[in-house]
Amino acid sequence: MTAPPRPWAVLVVCTGNICRSPAAEALLTAAWRDTPGVAASSAGLHARVGEPMAAPMAELLDVPLPGSRARQLTPSMVRQSDLVLTMTRDQRARVVTAEPSAVRRTFTLREFVELAELAVVDLDPALDGADVQRRTALVRAAPRFRGRRTADPEDDIADPYGRDRKAYETAMSEVDEAIGRLVRAFGG
Amino acid sequence: MGLRANIDTARRRWRWVVGLSLAGVLVAAALVSTSAPTYRASASVFFSLDFGGSASDLVQGSTYAQNQVTSFAALATTPAVLQSVVDELDPGSTATALATRVSAQAPTDTVLVEVTATDGSAAGAARIANAVAESLGRQVEALAPTGADGEPNIEATTVTPAEAPASAATPRVVLTLVAGLLVGLLLGIGCAFARETLDNRVRDVAALARVTPLPVLGLIGRRRAGDGRPVVVEAAPLDPQAEFYRQLRTNLGFLEVSAEREPGDRRLSVIAVTSSVPGEGKSTVTANLAAALAEGGARVLLVDADLRRPTQAAMLGLEGAAGLTTVLRGGAELADVVQDWGSSGLQVLASGACPPNPGELLSSPAMGRFLTQQRAAWDFVVIDTPPLLPVADAAILSRLVDGTLVVANARLVRRHQLAEALTGLAQVGAHQLGIVLNMVDREDSAYDYRTDRLPGQARRRPWRRRPRAVPPTAAARHAPPTRVLARDEVPAPRGAPSRSAR
Ligand SMILES: Nc1ncnc2c1ncn2[C@@H]1O[C@H](COP(=O)(O)OP(=O)(O)OP(=O)(O)O)[C@@H](O)[C@H]1O
Ligand SMILES: [Mg+2]
Numbered sequence: 001m002t003a004p005p006r007p008w009a010v011l012v013v014c015t016g017n018i019c020r021s022p023a024a025e026a027l028l029t030a031a032w033r034d035t036p037g038v039a040a041s042s043a044g045l046h047a048r049v050g051e052p053m054a055a056p057m058a059e060l061l062d063v064p065l066p067g068s069r070a071r072q073l074t075p076s077m078v079r080q081s082d083l084v085l086t087m088t089r090d091q092r093a094r095v096v097t098a099e100p101s102a103v104r105r106t107f108t109l110r111e112f113v114e115l116a117e118l119a120v121v122d123l124d125p126a127l128d129g130a131d132v133q134r135r136t137a138l139v140r141a142a143p144r145f146r147g148r149r150t151a152d153p154e155d156d157i158a159d160p161y162g163r164d165r166k167a168y169e170t171a172m173s174e175v176d177e178a179i180g181r182l183v184r185a186f187g188g
Numbered sequence: 189m190g191l192r193a194n195i196d197t198a199r200r201r202w203r204w205v206v207g208l209s210l211a212g213v214l215v216a217a218a219l220v221s222t223s224a225p226t227y228r229a230s231a232s233v234f235f236s237l238d239f240g241g242s243a244s245d246l247v248q249g250s251t252y253a254q255n256q257v258t259s260f261a262a263l264a265t266t267p268a269v270l271q272s273v274v275d276e277l278d279p280g281s282t283a284t285a286l287a288t289r290v291s292a293q294a295p296t297d298t299v300l301v302e303v304t305a306t307d308g309s310a311a312g313a314a315r316i317a318n319a320v321a322e323s324l325g326r327q328v329e330a331l332a333p334t335g336a337d338g339e340p341n342i343e344a345t346t347v348t349p350a351e352a353p354a355s356a357a358t359p360r361v362v363l364t365l366v367a368g369l370l371v372g373l374l375l376g377i378g379c380a381f382a383r384e385t386l387d388n389r390v391r392d393v394a395a396l397a398r399v400t401p402l403p404v405l406g407l408i409g410r411r412r413a414g415d416g417r418p419v420v421v422e423a424a425p426l427d428p429q430a431e432f433y434r435q436l437r438t439n440l441g442f443l444e445v446s447a448e449r450e451p452g453d454r455r456l457s458v459i460a461v462t463s464s465v466p467g468e469g470k471s472t473v474t475a476n477l478a479a480a481l482a483e484g485g486a487r488v489l490l491v492d493a494d495l496r497r498p499t500q501a502a503m504l505g506l507e508g509a510a511g512l513t514t515v516l517r518g519g520a521e522l523a524d525v526v527q528d529w530g531s532s533g534l535q536v537l538a539s540g541a542c543p544p545n546p547g548e549l550l551s552s553p554a555m556g557r558f559l560t561q562q563r564a565a566w567d568f569v570v571i572d573t574p575p576l577l578p579v580a581d582a583a584i585l586s587r588l589v590d591g592t593l594v595v596a597n598a599r600l601v602r603r604h605q606l607a608e609a610l611t612g613l614a615q616v617g618a619h620q621l622g623i624v625l626n627m628v629d630r631e632d633s634a635y636d637y638r639t640d641r642l643p644g645q646a647r648r649r650p651w652r653r654r655p656r657a658v659p660p661t662a663a664a665r666h667a668p669p670t671r672v673l674a675r676d677e678v679p680a681p682r683g684a685p686s687r688s689a690r
Contacts, residue, residue: 100510
């Protein structure tokens with residue numbers, strides 16, 4: 001197995017890139033601290049470019065904040081990612097509209113978690129551990145399991161921005177739960 | 189046929205029959221509960237002639253009395269008799285008013301007069317009957333000729349005094365209810381048959397045969413209400429519903445294309461699915477047919493070419509923002525935007541963003557090139573389209589494909605609509621493969637289905653109905669809908685799909 005020239009990249013996308021997606025990025029980065037060859041980043045469809053993570057969200061985060069500030073999503077970011085995770089189905093459509101060829105590796109976060117958990121059962125056991133091939137196989141297999149679940153509003157994580165503390169807590173706990181399951185599905 | 193058709197009608201329209209029968213009973217019950225009860229009591233008066241003479245006199249007397257009692261009965265309702273009753277029982281009333289509530293009759297060959305009175309109370313009815321009987325006796329005695337001894341020679345005896353009846357005479361509850369039920373039932377049956385005659389939908393294969401000689405390639409029963417998984421072939425492969433689509437797949441295998449799209453290639457490969465009007469089930473049939481073909485090992489591309497109201501992406505849980513329109517305007521290669529779906533290797537090309545000019549896009553050379561390329565690349569390309577009557581898209585597409593399947597929804601489309609749609613297809617020179625009758629009452633049509641035939645096929649089906657499909661497991665049938673479908677409902681994914689053995 002030859003190591004790929006660049007890390008296996010997950011791109012998390014939301015609207016402003018100051019609440020949901022940086023939280024997901026931070027959680028992924030923390031979870032993969034000791035996993036070589038993986039990278040998480042985030043961007044926004046209408047990014048509040050240059051802003052740091054929103055304070056109420058940052059307070060809820062119990063891992064180090066992401067290094068970068070809010071940045072605007074570009075098609076090339078999508079092209080260079082192996083997996084694109086959005087917070088809502090609407091954002092998924094926007095990402096795919098911007099970069100149609102990403103359609104097979106773009107999911108909403110919660111949708112992907114469920115699909116990955118279904119797909120992981122059928123995965124070739126030879127591909128164990130947390131290596132790149134296994135992650136790639138999982139992302140490739142996930143869409144096939146769309147027939148086994150019903151896409152619904154539960155697939156979305158609502159934007160807490162500008163709302164009360166409760167909304168932030170909900171968003172953070174939803175992101176946290178999904179990222180936890182995602183990391184487990186990817187094998188650590 | 190006649191009896192069968194009648195039974196079918198009754199089965200289909202049972203709501204009318206049941207509804208109107210119920211209505212009849214309800215009306216009857218309302219009548220019963222709103223009408224005040226009346227009671228009826230009878231007293232019998234016996235008349236004897238007293239000649240005090242010989243046996244022959246007695247005989248004569250009795251014959252005389254028999255002749256007279258009819259008159260006595262008539263006398264019972266005259267003021268002569270009733271006035272005294274009125275005076276006694278209800279001085280405020282009149283004899284004429286009382287006459288309407290009193291009747292009297294003389295059973296033939298007797299010397300009896302039976303006086304019947306009707307009143308709002310049981311005791312009142314008895315009291316009136318007795319009073320009238322008594323008054324009648326007195327009047328007859330007074331009117332009768334007197335004998336030699338100065339006594340009247342007719343003697344009246346009240347032999348059966350009236351008693352207060354235990355139950356009301358009207359309303360007659362049971363009778364009224366039964367009458368209401370019967371009237372309702374008849375009305376219901378009448379309406380059911382009237383509706384049936386006026387109904388011009390394509391109810392079954394027989395009704396379809398009157399519209400078109402095209403073969404029926406599939407009969408799709410109604411999916412259970414509340415089953416939110418339209419692609420049964422994937423979601424519940426053991427469901428009888430899935431079997432309907434496998435039959436459709438099998439029947440397609442018996443068809444041949446009439447023209448060679450490519451030199452030496454007579455495959456029936458690119459299939460458009462359309463219908464006359466919106467909502468007939470095109471998209472559902474398209475997805476299930478594609479899934480059934482893929483399940484059979486073929487390499488299948490499902491294309492959503494309904495660029496006006498695309499539903500495949502939502503139905504399959506895919507992302508629809510990239511798809512056919514993306515490819516047609518050069519935004520991506522097919523290989524980049526085609527999506528893997530399900531356990532059989534089915535590939536789906538969603539619609540992509542809806543363009544402002546779907547008709548132009550579909551008739552563009554790019555679309556023609558696209559289909560030619562895909563025809564070469566896949567065993568089957570199954571295409572979902574908009575309905576025929578509102579827009580021209582499907583007619584345009586029908587010329588680019590090997591054949592067109594027309595979905596006819598037995599509960600929706602009118603015969604003239606289907607006829608019009610088929611005429612339109614014929615006019616553009618489409619190759620019409622046949623009809624898929626959707627939402628039919630399968631039990632009813634199974635027989636017709638078996639005996640219908642394809643052109644050029646032996647009369648008795650090559651596609652004999654399989655033994656009844658394995659019913660879904662009890663768990664699958666009764667499990668509450670869950671977000672993630674049960675694992676045991678899906679067969680293990682196949683190996684890489686191979687070029688089908690056609
Ligand atoms: N056999 C069936 N039993 C029960 N419901 C059905 C059946 N076929 C289709 N339906 C339902 O009918 C509705 C319309 O179906 P569908 O979207 O497939 O129709 P359509 O012809 O593609 O409509 P449109 O013209 O809008 O594209 C859907 O809700 C679908 O689930
Ligand atoms: Mg449709």
